[in-house]
Amino acid sequence: MSEEELLRIINNISKPRIKTYEGLGFPEKDVDLISAYFAIQEISSHFFVPLQVLEICLRNSINNALTPLFEGKWPGNKWYNLVQLSDESKKTLLSAKKITKAKCGEAYTDDDLISNLMLGFWVYMLDSQHRNNQNPYHFWQYVLDD
Template structure:
């Protein structure tokens, strides 16, 4: 890649951002740019399954808590920790900024972050949420809560990296993909079947090896 083209890449991506890829490509800027594009394609491939996981988890937990507390706005009476209360308040604030005059419970549920829902499965919430209600949201899971929470934390991190356009190419992508489908299976085998119909993961994961890559496909 000539100097002019490299200047263009630095202008678009910033040198600091692109250097992560150049390092992975042993200093070859042309390979690094292909690696950057592959990272985008990987992010696209993971977005769909992660979308299903986030929405399915949110709705499963919300339904169980709605039943537990006997009202759609269960957060108004549930013993949320201070961090959870702040996230609910922030969701309401974001809705208000959209000039929604009378937000519904569904509006707030949709605005709450993936991190909020995952946090409900932490150890500190065992007594108030997991034991009386949330274990029922995973009809196909019989393991310990902490392993489930650990796996979801990993998916939260992957989701955030993708949404903030960060590198994921150097992670254990095959393990990430298996974890997503395993978690979806705990919630609903029917959702797993739906997601697999449109899953581009296997195709994209194997593409780099044929593009003159850096060997990262072997780690995926």
């Protein structure tokens, strides 16, 4: 590989991203640097499917546990419209609703919406405030086993 080709690859990947690999001991503007970048990309690609399965199982488990609990206590209300959400989670929920309506129309299902909520939303659902008895919509002590 010529130095010109190497520099073109580095510039297209981006110098700040490549700088990380220089910090690992690979020389600047070296073929080994680019090889290391691609090798680590290859390794990290193997984590995509397990992480995706984890996210899907997490979101569906939370939804499947909360839906009957909230339907029983507050009929006609969706749990995701009642629980306390951070500002970021509220934005995520609104965005998911907009995306889901655009894809599915007004008659979208809960499953349609749930699948459009990002992982950060689900991580926040594990927050301690959802097991605080002062919160009227606390739930973890009721659905933890589910």
